[in-house]
Amino acid sequence: MKPKIAAQSGTFESSDVIFLIEPLPDNAGRKLEISSTVMQQFGSSFNRIVEDMLDHYEMTDIHLIAKDKGALEPTIKARLETAIKRSLELQEGTVK
């Protein structure tokens, strides 16, 4: 699936991560820009979580920017799920 709109989730607070997602032109694939305060120790794990979730939602033609401030895995997954659903205009029970 391709993002319908640009969307974001999360914050710049400690133990949180902010994700920004925007659509790319057709057949552009995935462009990921990930930075983290714990990149050296946990960078590969962070990348894997992101890739797995993008695979799960079959996301393509997506530009994703992540700025991590040491978020735990459940937080990373929650924030990315929220950003993806917002970009697909799938989220329910919220004020847009």
Next chain:
Amino acid sequence: MIRNSKKRRTMLYIPGNNPAMIQQGGIYGADSILLDLEDAVALNQKDAARTLVRNMIKVVDFYDAEICVRVNHLSTPFGLADLEEIVPLQPSAIRYPKTESPEEVAELLRIIEKIEDRHGLPHNKMTLHAMIETAMGVQNVFNIASMFSRVDAITIGGQDLTADMNIIYTPDGLGIDFARKRIVMAAKASHIDVIDTIFPDVNDEEGLRKETEYAKKIGFTGKAVINPRQIDIIHEVFTPTEEEIRKAYRIVKEFRANIADGIGVFAIDGKMVDAPVVARAEYILRLANVEVVTGS
């Protein structure tokens, strides 16, 4: 006798959209942790908080604390979505805000049980805490507290109640005093816990102690907490003193010995001990985590 066997001296509010606070929630020693999807979450972050709380409940260790989730009211665009995400996780309890009538609770339970049926979950594990924070809720509180076996605690929301009554909150709590006492009496008559409202000034420790002592005196079983700094003071107030524990221990021990001999009423230090005194003593020992060893 209170139906619930858990201690609920403190219930720590944690905003549902704050990962740092959620992951640290268990270390402060509160008896209950309340993950809040309602007032502590901005209207345009409800989806984010719901997803975060769902993920965190699955993996974060909150130690011995009871985990409750305050969902949004079903009249908002968020309430149903909250229940759909949270009920399958079966936290200890769902806290429902601005409860005004037993019909509302019946409708809420109908939805919860429908979700539980879909997930093959029992109807008797997760309980419900009804928040009383409107004048109508205060008027209907006994029926709310007494008609449903899944409601095992009621709480007073002082801030919303003062707003609903169009009065200004004052530190002496005068404006909500009638509501406090009515809510306590409804809980006692229904044999469930009753938890007092928050104390908003986190820097006023003396004021917190005074208000907590008053809440204990009129019958509350615990108090809501908005900052971990408030936990120790509230625990001190609600935890029995050593003298109270020793006395309660003697009462229960002698009662058990006497009852075995067919004696129901007796005296300790010249004061009559009968069933209500024993029930009170047993409650004190439960709060203090003390077991009576009989036959020694």
